[in-house]
Amino acid sequence: MEEVSELWRPGAQRVGRSRLRAFTDRCGLPEDYASLHRWSIEQPDSFWRAVWEFFELQGELGPHAVLPAAAIRETRFLPEARLSYPANLLRGDPAAPAAISCGEDGVLGTLTRGELAAEVARMAAALRGCGIGPGSRVAGVVANTPEALIAMLATLATGAAWSSCSPDFGVPAIADRLGQVRPQLVVACAGYRYKGRAFDIRPKLAELANLLEPRPRLVVHPYAIAAGDLPAGAEAWDDFMARGAGAELDCLAVGYEDPGLILFSSGTTGKPKCIVHSAAGLLLKHCSELGLHCDIGPGDRLLYFTTCGWMMWNWQASALALGAAVVLYDGNPFDPDPGRLPRAISEHGVTHFGASAKYFAACEKAGLRPFRGCAAPALRTLLSTGSPLLPGSFDYIYENWGADLHLASISGGTDICGCFVGGVPTEPVRRGRIQAAQLGCDVAAYDAQGKEVAGVPGELVCRNALPSMPLGFLDDADGARLRAAYFEKHPGVWSHGDWAVREDDGSFVITGRSDATLNPGGVRIGTAEIYRVVERLAAVEEALAVGQEADGDERIILFVRLAAGAALDAGLAEEIRRSLREQASARHVPHRIHAVAEFPLTRSGKLAELAVKAVVNGREAASTEGLANPAALARFAAAGRGADQDAGQ
Template identity: 40%
Template sequence: MTQTMEAGGVREGELLWTPRPEYAAASNVAKFVDWLRSEKGVELADYNELHRWSVSDIEGFWSSIWAYFDVQSDTPYTSVIDRKVMPGARWFDGSRVNYAEHLLRHEGDGRKTAFHHLSETRELAQMSWGELGDKVRIVATQLRALGIRPGDRIVSYMPNVPETAIAAMATIAIGAVWSSAAPEFGVKTVIERFSQIEPKLLFVADGYRFAGKDFSREQETQEIVSRLPTLEHVVWLPYLNPEAKSPVKARPWSELLDHPAVPRESFRFERVPCDHPIWVVFSSGTTGLPKAIVHSHVGVLLEHLKLMHFHINLKPGSVMFFYTTTGWMMWNLLLAALLTGASAVLYDGSPMHPGPDFLWQLAARTRCTSFGASPTFVQMMEKAGLRPGESHDLSALEGVLVSGSPSTPETFAWFYRHVKQDLWVTSQSGGTEICSGFVGAAPTLPVYAGEIQTRMLGMDVRALSDDGKEVIDEVGELCVKSPFPSMPIYFLKDEGGKRYQESYFEVFPGIWRHGDFIKINSRGGCYIYGRSDSTLNRFGVRIGTAEIYRCVEQLPEIADSLVVCVELPGGKFFMPMFVKLNPGSQLDGKLESEIARRLRNDCSPRHVPDRVYAVEAIPYTLTGKKMEVPVRKLLVGMPLEKAASRDAMMNPAAIDWYVKFAQESADYSWRVA
């Protein structure tokens, strides 16, 4: 049921949709509540009561998830959680599980579709559960034959195609550790990640196609391989050009697969202890190398079973699409759709090529039930004047998942006006650090404009003021007060866990501070207001400022730099860069082009700022940290006395230029200055 909206606009918090009673009753979360009542004697009237129970009785909730989904383990666990502390809690100690085994548990009827897949180089096709299972087992068996053992690291520089998914699942199946970089990443960005991992094997493709243009990765492959001394094996996928020969010593993907099928009953998944790593994902901070975040099989498995069933409501027969690359944790979540028996749609290419409605064509052709993209995608649709509900058959579509950056009331309203009226439009927010969400959706709750429906089950999320007090209906820091399974088990190259501690627990000891501004209203709805720290959020992808500085400050003309990303009205973003020039240099078109070229090639197109400004000085704190957060606060209208303390500055006068800049452009005219 959808509320009527005036064509002129929609108010924040306006009721837009209420689930039909039969839809809510048939949801996975409603069935779980019924099971808790009949099997556990836990009486819960509604979702809000379920959430309160899930964070007040941690052992009861997570042990119920284990039992409800019949998690397979070689040995019984001795405790759900050994101690309720962050960081350091051990989950399901004594158990031995394998995540990939659970991804393939729905292989039963091998003829049903596991993947729909399409790219700018390949036509739309399907891969059955049987074909997927066969290929995963063959690749896993060959990896073992190559000497890959549990705990060894395997990395990928491949696009979003079935081969990458198969490689990931095979890696995880044998207890090896997976990590992925998107092929649009430059060599420097890849090496900064993979050198921390010290991989034994690399999966690599010859290139990719985006918006009709081919991008070879043969030269990049040579450089990457030459700078990873621990590599023993390279597997080469001629994807862009089927005739492409590897520029390094490698075995072809086809050779890896050219072996007899391995029967399900004879294949052994490597069930691993509770603290065994599953993958390494990267989330960049403001200083140093990107954080190499390690998760466990058991933590991710429990979290993803909960997330995909209860907060995305996937079931056998569902079809999930989310526009993502292999360098973002949303790719990991897309594969997690298999845990529910649903199909996943893999797409590699531009969301706007050959036309702006391309992804809606894909949704119609795959009978997509859950469609996911970023708010930026909606802005592109709006600009193009699209009305997908009129031009495409979206009758199978049940829900929309908008993630990657804060959504506005207008984002929600666009879906109801131009896609479908009876639609569960959801916004969800979490992070690479947990490979999941903190706040998100529930199919039994109504949808309000611009509002994230609820806090997710098992996530004890609070909005805290600067002095650590919980606030309601006020903006505060997004914090989590109780442990949850998908917390990182550690960071690589982080002696004594110092960086892990500083990243999330330095401000409020023992409480996870995520770095987002959040408002939780009295009914439990949530609003995310962007980053409270200095990690950039560009087009739904987080970017570490350190990656940009390391690239730009190598230019001989630039002495220092500072970059921020500002959320603007209407859900838009503006990312300005401020540079201090060396004597004799000037900021002209040639230098601006070189900055953009360096960032695009060494990092990615998302790292390129919208505008570059020359300044006399970059402001620093007394401890030598660039004042990114205060500058961003100034640009969104916060007065200096609230944004920063001059007493804490190395050079107090350096901030004056930014104060004046913000004051003179309070109407956001500096976006195009």
């Protein structure tokens, strides 16, 4: 096994205020994280009450934060509580910055907390005037701009539920999602920017409006595209906002069981699931994650590179509840050059920056050395999720982004709109590992028989209830689909769908999705185990591996996207195989290797491993509308038929 070295220890100058340490002191517990974590899962009512009180959430808590039960689905969170998610996000100094917007062209706009609250008040009043309130649903087809944030907070202020899609989705992908939500009103941007271009989505909006039943009211703001012709029946943003002119902020307090946010699964294995979340539950969980695990608080600034179609957009918005500002970036992170986001970090005093693991890998491949090991003055924490952060990326980050940064690799999912495992600012960072299970999360790895394992891969499970677990799925009145999704594989515990190793020191390594795990000769292999070896090679930009059924067994088919000027000849094919054999095992060596120009990706930038696995095995991908580039699948289908074998065969 590869030697694991410590890359960072707490106590560095940039660690910040360590709210986790203050929280431990407040609770009168020992300072070691293991004791705190054990208490958090053994005493859930005390722990979640302490989170509420430590972050001074506004609302009525009642006598219980949690009523535990033997079954996860029977546990009740915040049973007597009433609170408003937007009221908690909008509190604080009205002169302090709240939302800072920027993009490829560097255009900057800032809303203070007072200005953001005033805009939310106007829109909430306008929504109420249209009959929007408890039981209603509002959706957004929006770019990552302040208007999206305003619309989400205003919707929740009325007691209605909010959901959002990214404007680069195709019409069928949006319709697959919003057709299930059945919103009474849709807020949309007229366009979006990417790679220096402005894309007009007004024709898309007109087509979408005709597909949704019942037909929703449509409100359009002129982002990226100058004001002009609107789809039939649509109302301009400014006109709609004028309906609420002069309104005072009025946020309806709701209970835990009231639907607040509707998020969508990626949709590469069927029509996306509409996952209904409690806004109160998300706020409580996010305070723990952002405040205790990321050490975010008043005066901090969080920039997470995301779109409004990824759960990380909802996650980062909750930083407002901790007194921080959010920096909203829209566009391509490499336009006009790979240094665009690092410049934004420096220009806007970002203290916490997050992106997908693939973003950091792409920066490394591009040779980007943004801070030469000495981070931007304000920057304290880097966050990474979306796919496993490989050991080599840890080295790259500490050598080129900042040797004294807290690097928090985190993992969870849309299903809980949060994290199971992640960073701990009072513990060391070890190369290639996620630091620990998060507070309140009884996380383990199970083998196929449901036995807990350590040091070897297993199914990532959570054995207790969390406040951000879904209220349910839309149109799943008896909960059958939700039970099938999370509770059938290992009855009584939440099976998340990740393949993970829990190490003896309590750290975790995520090796890929369990439903995409490779199984040659009956030995289960996480795809990340292959990627971490192959992507170290200079000739390989990115790798994707799937299992192909053959003769009652499974063999590995490896796809590689090559660096400029590289070719998949016999020499490179042999180098790939030799590296896997020496650095992993003979089981990891692929049966065939193919070079492709692009990989199919979900709209949030994740590798669509399941879609590729389907076509390589001669089946149709269950759904391609969740893909950013579905046409890329054709090359993979040909590979499944044995076409274009690599030069090493």
